């Protein structure tokens with residue numbers, strides 16, 4: 136049985152070139168970049184080169200790249216590093232928990248917080264952000280691409296609103312990395328977080344772009360690493376791997392790879408939609424298509440339990456994610472899909488297909504062979520159909 140992984144928004148495997156680039160930095164070149172001897176200098180040079188690559192990836196100065204442990208840390212740094220009691224903060228109700236949970240905690244600590252709701256399309260209306268601005272608004276944080284639907288938010292419009300109001304702007308760009316060409320100058324943000332493992336780099340490493348002069352306080356206090364933006368010995372193999380992944384991602388955006396991924400995603404989506412009582416979450420705004428990253432489609436299936444379908448597909452060798460998340464032991468429907476106006480049953484019966492950039496035609500063929508059968512089979516058994524589940 137083939138194994139087809141369509142959960143790239145959860146994580147991605149290393150590309151072989153990434154593993155090769157990292158390999159020397161575990162053993163032969165194990166030095167601490169802060170040491171002045173040869174071992175340290177070898178590591179230091181590798182980090183410098185990686186910083187140079189990341190500055191090209193973001194289109195920023197090298198001094199504006201802060202290496203860290205990933206998206207959660209970048210998001211936490213932006214919020215905790217800038218917001219103080221009495222400040223006002225604007226974000227959206229469809230952010231990742233790496234933004235939502237710090238926002239809730241900060242609200243308990245006296246930061247006034249506004250959560251903007253999305254439209255049914257999954258898009259945030261930038262005029263609602265404009266309306267939410269108050270004299271004490273200090274920070275706006277909006278994601279570039281939603282992890283569940285792939286919908287791309289109008290960040291350049293939001294940046295303009297932030298700039299006109301003199302407000303800092305952070306972008307959680309974790310799900311955009313490698314899927315959208317980055318340019319922090321064009322985006323107009325002060326802070327932007329990414330994570331290597333979403334773009335075929337290693338887990339537990341990421342980068343935060345910090346525009347020069349942004350007064351963000353460090354979360355971690357200790358040594359003077361990263362120009363005092365982030366204390367802690369640098370994860371040299373991870374940083375080298377992330378830079379290699381970023382370099383490959385820049386190529387993939389130019390050489391047609393991501394266009395191929397978009398075509399395969401569209402073929403997959405069209406094929407799945409041939410099944411009765413299905414639809415896409417976050418594809419249309421009236422009769423206009425919604426901008427989405429190339430690799431993601433989120434599809435609802437009426438009259439079945441999404442989790443049962445995730446398990447049935449896994450047993451057939453296909454990895455996808457459902458529209459529910461496990462919170463303290465209970466399965467809750469996705470906050471993103473609920474915010475877009477889906478009812479609980481439909482949110483629970485939604486699946487996210489997120490394709491790797493190495494996806495093949497054969498992968499899509501296999502999924503299109505298995506999904507309709509699995510859907511039909513589950514509907515025959517489903518308590519939703521039998522009317523015993525609300």
Ligand SMILES: Cc1ncc(COP(=O)(O)O)c(C=O)c1O
Pocket residue numbers: 144145204205206207208210231233278280281282307309310329330331339341
């Ligand atoms: C949109 C978004 N932000 C932040 C994160 C957290 O990133 P990390 O896994 O690197 O902590 C994720 C991970 O799923 C994400 O999808």
